[in-house]
Amino acid sequence: MLGSRRGGLPTLIAGALLLAVLGWFVGGWYLSGPLAKDTPFIVPDGASLSIVADKLEANGVIASASTFKLRARVFGGGAPIKAGEFMFPKGASAARILSIIQGDEVLRRFVTIPEGMPSIMVYERLMANPLLTGTIEIPAEGSILPDTYEIQKGESRQAVLLRMQAAMQRTLAELWAGRGSNIAVKTPEEALTLAAIVEKETGKPDERTIVAGLYSNRLRQGIMLQADPTIIYPITKGKPLGRRIKQSEIQAVNGYNTYSMVGLPKGPITNPGRASIAAVLHPANTNVLYMVADGTGGHKFAATLEEHNANVQAWYTLRKARGDF
Numbered sequence: 001m002l003g004s005r006r007g008g009l010p011t012l013i014a015g016a017l018l019l020a021v022l023g024w025f026v027g028g029w030y031l032s033g034p035l036a037k038d039t040p041f042i043v044p045d046g047a048s049l050s051i052v053a054d055k056l057e058a059n060g061v062i063a064s065a066s067t068f069k070l071r072a073r074v075f076g077g078g079a080p081i082k083a084g085e086f087m088f089p090k091g092a093s094a095a096r097i098l099s100i101i102q103g104d105e106v107l108r109r110f111v112t113i114p115e116g117m118p119s120i121m122v123y124e125r126l127m128a129n130p131l132l133t134g135t136i137e138i139p140a141e142g143s144i145l146p147d148t149y150e151i152q153k154g155e156s157r158q159a160v161l162l163r164m165q166a167a168m169q170r171t172l173a174e175l176w177a178g179r180g181s182n183i184a185v186k187t188p189e190e191a192l193t194l195a196a197i198v199e200k201e202t203g204k205p206d207e208r209t210i211v212a213g214l215y216s217n218r219l220r221q222g223i224m225l226q227a228d229p230t231i232i233y234p235i236t237k238g239k240p241l242g243r244r245i246k247q248s249e250i251q252a253v254n255g256y257n258t259y260s261m262v263g264l265p266k267g268p269i270t271n272p273g274r275a276s277i278a279a280v281l282h283p284a285n286t287n288v289l290y291m292v293a294d295g296t297g298g299h300k301f302a303a304t305l306e307e308h309n310a311n312v313q314a315w316y317t318l319r320k321a322r323g324d325f
Contacts, residue, residue, distance in 0.1 A: 029071045032091040034063055043101055045083040045112035052081060061088055061097060068094050084109040108150055113164065115146040115273030116199045118238025122271065132157045142192045142268025145171050171274055179281040184216035191280050196268035199276040200229035204298050208276055213284035214291060214301065225258035233269040
């Protein structure tokens, strides 16, 4: 009998611990949260639950992004989160937070066009938005300013598109009026075309002006721009290629491929953001003519072919060490 009692004590303790953990897990979903006052919150267009959870934690809406995501998977159902601006009440529980961003309590609705999104993908994003009505044609490449735009439920897609295009026209006119004296482009349209290349060639803000300076130097000296994104654009209309570029594609002659022509493409290869347009109109004063990836998301720049070849060799060595080929 004594042995039975001793054996039952660990079981009781384990059961109590299990109940405590279960109570914590369930209670943490339904009990009041840390918000000290009613707080507005914006869910970006296209954001995942993981991204939103991190933003909720950073803004003090929830205590932990990781536990919020875990509880949401268990208790939250499968409804998607919605983009827009929401109002979270003081002390809102995690359950209440999720129900708000999954429901129809939107104060303001938005659609976001990221920098460098080509027009075919802008078209697809607008056509897929269930709040908008009507149809549109694929807009001209480079005609849309990447930004976050407020939309109204039931608004026409054409009206939203026209706002995006008007924003690009205003921005381009404004930046062109304040252009620097060392630019290599002759018109706002050429600035837009070169900015689209800069946009696709670097995602690092601190590289934009030097990349713009590099291509400006090549334009002035009549050197082929040799920008890989200009090879891809005629093939995919700006969508990711998903494979290596073929030799035949490098040699292809068309209005965009800057490996087979001197000068600018016949038009933009994406919708560049304000920062890339500004970089083209205020390029760095530099003598660089070449660049190659450095393995960190940025580039190594060179003024001479000899220096560039050394940088290329270093890049190939790094890729081989990574097992890329």
